[in-house]
Amino acid sequence: MTSLIYPPKPRPGDRVAVVSPSAGLPGLFPHVYELGLRRLREEYGLEPVEYPTTRIMGADPRDRARDLNDAFADPTITAVLATVGGDDLITVTPHLDDEVLRANPKPYFGYSDNTNVLNHLHRLGIVSYHGGSVLVHLGRPGALHPLTADSLRAALFTADWYDLTSAPEWGDEPNDWNDPGCLAEEPAMFPGAGWQWQGPATVVEGPAWGGNLEVLHWLLAADRVAPVASLAGSVFLMETSEELPPAVEVYRMLRNLGERGLLATFPAALVGRAKAWEFGRRLTPDEKRAYAREQRAAVTRAFAEYAPDTVLVFDVDLGHTDPQLIIPYGGEVRIDAAERRISVRY
Structure with missing residues (x-):
């Protein structure tokens, strides 16, 4: 297992790229997008630089890749932030210029469909950052969530170890971006019950890898995942997406990773809190709790069959729920199951 390179960090006052390699949703929801840009300036002291396809839905994959290549190549840009996810970034990464990316490593922030880019940078030996969305998190109605804000600030500007914090309250029922007045009030939040731990009371330290489970499954089908030995x-x-995959499919996807030999190589797994509500599937509180239990059971079953000694931590705020903690993708993570503590090195 080879250590990846941490890119140099931006400083307040720097220019950072804002790109939409997955979907140009800023063009459909400019009020949310502009709030995210304003917070980048006011809360973090960074100057966002927008690229040509950032607000264009359905832009050609080659054009979206060109924006990424240009952002990495520009010596005045010190970090790259994705606006949001989507579902076809797998068609963009083949057009990336790997020589440019290797020669100009920069912190890249994104999650969900951006798992494609995180995995691509990982294969090039570059640490990136799972989390941070200009629309979803910087454009959060009402105010930035304090845990998101602090984690993102630490990931952007520091290179130290950072202790993750279990959210005392969380949400997965966002405000409707189609309503121009959606930004006035914070989204609904619910009491947190802390992380849920399974497995041996041991300490595990290693580089992070993974991301959105559905996207990882696509990457495996496209043969774009590194050899098993290199991920050991x-x-x-x-984490799973707003498409709310059923528990049986979550189990099957993990079973496929197990058959490939991957699960057995992971000494620990951080499982994001399962999003259990979407505008097209407005589950009741009881239905949401049942969905979360079924998801946890599916993950537990797969690891019990393929990696029974893996430390599992459930309900970590690293995916499609609110708040969102940033995880250094390819960077160091330390999990102390005895002390119930998770630390990451940004």
């Missing part, structure tokens, strides 16, 4: 010892990150 990684801390597995796993």
Whole structure:
């Protein structure tokens, strides 16, 4: 297992790229997008630089890749932030210029469909950052969530170890961006019950790898995941999307990773809190709790069959729920199951 390179960090006052390699949703929801840009300036002291396809839905994959290549190549740009996810970034990464990316490593922030880019940078030996969306998190109605804000600030500007914090309250029922007045009030939040731990009371340390489970499955089908041996010892990150995959499919996807030999190589896994509500599937509180239980059971079953000694931590705020903690993708993660503590090195 080879250590990846941490890119140099931006400083307040720097220019940072804002790109939409997955979907140009800023063009559909400019009020949310402009709030995210304003917070980048006012809360973090960074100057966002927008690229040509950032507000264009359905832009050609080659054009979206060109924006990424240009952002990495520009010596005045010190970090790259994705606006949001989507579902076709797998068609963009083949057009990336790997020589440019290797020669100009920069912190890249994104999650969900951006798992494609995180995995691509990982294969090039570059640490990136799972989390941070200009629309979803910087454009959060009402105010930035304090845990998101602090984690993102630490990931952007520091290179130290950072202790993750379990959210005392969380949400997965966002405000409707179609309503121009959606930004006035914070979204609904619910009491947190802390992280849920399974497995041996041991300490695990290793580089993070994984991301959105559905996207990882696409990457496996496209043969774009590194050899099993090179991922051995990684801390597995796993979260599911707003498409709310059923528990049986979550189990099957993990079973496929197990058959490939991956699960057995992971000494620990951080499992994101399962999003259990979407505008097209407005589950009741009881239905949401049942969905979350079924998801946890599916993950537990797969690891019990393929990696029974893996430390599992459930309900970590690293995916499609609110708040969102930033995880260094390819960077160091330390999980102390005895002390119930998770630390990351940004």
